Amino acid sequence: MKLPKFLFFLLMCTVVALASTGAFAQKEDKGGYKLGPEDVVEISVWGDEELAREVVVRPDGGVSFPLVGDLKAGGLTVAQLREEVRKRIVEYVPDAAVSVILRKVENPKIYIMGKVQSPRMAVMGQKMTVVQALSLAGGLSNFADSGNIIVVRQFPDGKQKVFEFDYDKFADGDNLEQNIQLQPGDTIVVP
Missing domain, CATH: 3.10.560.10 (Outer membrane lipoprotein wza domain like)
Known part of the structure; x- marks a missing residue:
């Protein structure tokens, strides 16, 4: 019928x-969603209001964040980006508790x-x-x-x-x- x-x-x-x-x-096979251009993530360091902001992943896959500068976010998971920010910021903020939250999926x-x-x-x-x-x-x-x-x-x-x-x-x-x-x-x- x-x-x-x-x-x-x-x-x-x-x-x-x-x-x-x-x-x-x-979802990707290796740990979750991979960030891409125009996705919006919130990056923050616990206890420091100056180190908290929403950033947009640029077309080249990069993001900018205070004390860290430019870093690659495109192709990384949220957990991988959090670890990369933590590695780069630890020399300025020892034992930094970094949080990365995916706010908007655009890719x-x-x-x-x-x-x-x-x-x-x-x-x-x-x-x-x-x-x-x-x-x-x-x-x-x-x-x-x-x-x-x-x-x-x-x-x-x-x-x-x-x-x-x-x-x-x-x-x-x-x-x-x-x-x-x-x-x-x-x-x-x-x-």
Whole structure:
């Protein structure tokens, strides 16, 4: 039995909503979420108000903090960043109790554009497929060419790859493998 497209889309939206109630930080095999550009962390040294502030991870992965200067945060876990700050600050503040708290996750991102209800940049808090991303954008507009959706993936060497996605076939239960898992930086284009 095939579901009508509207009911299928509603079911997919429900699945995405339920899945999003889980952990929002993307987990890595080695100890947790890796910090990335635009993430916001609060770094503080217990007992010293001058050594407490929120910092944003720069596009180059760095952060700046008093007495420490610039240090790499991108690619580190919160625990690794805390240890790095502690190592650098101990010569100025012996036995420093350093705290690092992840305040806002802004990485990794995907982009959903074209004829969807709400085009947007979205933070991938967890693994995500094309259909899940389309649901985050409110679904397709009435004028969307649902059979010719593409996903554009940019590789570090500058090359791009295009993946085709036919929503109509997917909604009919055909060609389900086209609902690929998205990668950071992917752009979904709905003509």
